[in-house]
Amino acid sequence: MTIEGKKILVTGGAGFIGSWIAETLASKNSVKVADSLKTGNKDNLKKILPKVEFTETDIRKREKLSGLIQGAEIVFHQGANVQIQASVDDPQMDADINIGGTLNVLDACRKHDVERVVFASSSAIYGNPSNIPVTESAKPSPLSPYALSKLAGESYMKLYSDLYGLKTISLRYFNVYGPRQNADSPYSGVISIFTKNVREGKPLTVFGDGEQTRDFVNVKDVVKANMLAAESKPAVGKAFNIGTGKSISLNDMISILEKKTGKKLVVKYKEKRKGDVMHSCPDISLARKILGFVPSVAFEDGLSELL
Numbered sequence: 306m307t308i309e310g311k312k313i314l315v316t317g318g319a320g321f322i323g324s325w326i327a328e329t330l331a332s333k334n335s336v337k338v339a340d341s342l343k344t345g346n347k348d349n350l351k352k353i354l355p356k357v358e359f360t361e362t363d364i365r366k367r368e369k370l371s372g373l374i375q376g377a378e379i380v381f382h383q384g385a386n387v388q389i390q391a392s393v394d395d396p397q398m399d400a401d402i403n404i405g406g407t408l409n410v411l412d413a414c415r416k417h418d419v420e421r422v423v424f425a426s427s428s429a430i431y432g433n434p435s436n437i438p439v440t441e442s443a444k445p446s447p448l449s450p451y452a453l454s455k456l457a458g459e460s461y462m463k464l465y466s467d468l469y470g471l472k473t474i475s476l477r478y479f480n481v482y483g484p485r486q487n488a489d490s491p492y493s494g495v496i497s498i499f500t501k502n503v504r505e506g507k508p509l510t511v512f513g514d515g516e517q518t519r520d521f522v523n524v525k526d527v528v529k530a531n532m533l534a535a536e537s538k539p540a541v542g543k544a545f546n547i548g549t550g551k552s553i554s555l556n557d558m559i560s561i562l563e564k565k566t567g568k569k570l571v572v573k574y575k576e577k578r579k580g581d582v583m584h585s586c587p588d589i590s591l592a593r594k595i596l597g598f599v600p601s602v603a604f605e606d607g608l609s610e611l612l
């Protein structure tokens with residue numbers, strides 16, 4: 306199946322990842338974007354407005370969402386509470402959006418015969434996995450309300466596929482980085498914070514010894530995974546790890562930043578964050594095999610773009 310020419314709805318389409326999905330599809334598809342603008346930003350759509358139809362709404366608003374989903378053929382469901390700390394402070398809010406909102410999306414898709422739903426899940430569902438690299442068959446162990454609500458979202462995706470034949474796919478994003486990622490909160494992605502501070506000549510703060518590792522995947526590759534998921538037949542009903550398959554420590558990442566800027570950066574080491582995972586790395590063989598997913602952005606190039 307090809308998604309070219311299909312009618313698309315992107316929930317969370319004004320957000321960091323959703324806006325890149327909308328932009329990628331805008332030239333060859335009719336695209337609608339729904340976003341509450343709670344963490345999304347209309348500026349992210351400036352290149353594609355008014356070609357893309359934007360509606361400010363929250364996925365908790367069932368009727369309005371259903372109206373937007375009516376007529377869509379493919380839904381990229383990226384809308385969510387994405388802040389882990391906010392989920393810890395207010396688990397009910399997180400569940401209302403990430404579980405209730407996801408159910409609203411799925412139910413409207415079922416009602417309006419949407420062909421396919423691609424869901425943004427998260428590596429957070431694994432918690433602290435006992436084996437690294439982690440495969441999709443590892444036992445989920447959510448450590449935050451956010452992780453739990455993403456896991457519930459995935460389970461509903463699978464259930465709607467099995468029970469109602471709605472074609473759903475979940476993508477477990479690892480540490481996504483790239484242009485448009487917000488750097489304004491201490492809980493923003495570390496790359497967005499570090500590259501911003503480097504640009505502004507400010508020191509970097511490392512929580513812990515800097516030896517923690519992450520798989521940083523460029524948003525362009527994440528968009529690619531979404532496109533593949535929207536087209537792949539054998540992917541239906543499954544969940545996939547989406548990363549590069551290679552992790553790097555914060556200290557090594559800082560060395561790359563130093564090499565690129567030609568400057569010795571000021572780095573302050575502070576106490577490790579509570580609940581911080583030490584090592585995170587996906588096995589991406591399933592995405593490779595079933596989706597044909599091959600990440601293509603070299604980490605050094607992705608960093609250069611941000612600097």
Ligand code: UD2
Pocket residue numbers: 387389427428429430479480481491492493494495496498499510511512513517519555578581582585
């Ligand atoms: C990522 C996801 C999160 C969830 C989680 C699952 C992002 C932004 N967050 O959290 O949504 O899926 O994975 O485990 O992708 N750090 C610093 N200095 C800073 C900021 C961060 O040292 O100024 C550290 C932080 O303590 C952590 C690492 O950098 O050890 C990565 O932090 P992050 O917030 O970018 O991402 P992570 O893996 O905690």
